[in-house]
Amino acid sequence: MKRFFRGFLFGVILGGVIGLLVAPESGPKLRQMVENRFRQAMQEAKHAAQRKRNELQKHWEP
Helix, strand or coil: CHHHHHHHHHHHHHHHHHHHHCCCCCHHHHHHHHHHHHHHHHHHHHHHHHHHHHHHHHHHCC
């Protein structure tokens, strides 16, 4: 499982770098786009974690 997360993280970083290198947008516009997408991804991750936390709590409650 540890190898999976390392590979996943590497893929995310590599994909981000390649995406920035071939981006058709200007610097400020690109930074704003990246920031917006990052914020959206963080919100989705928080919601997914909360759903999983709720699911696990329901599973382990007597």
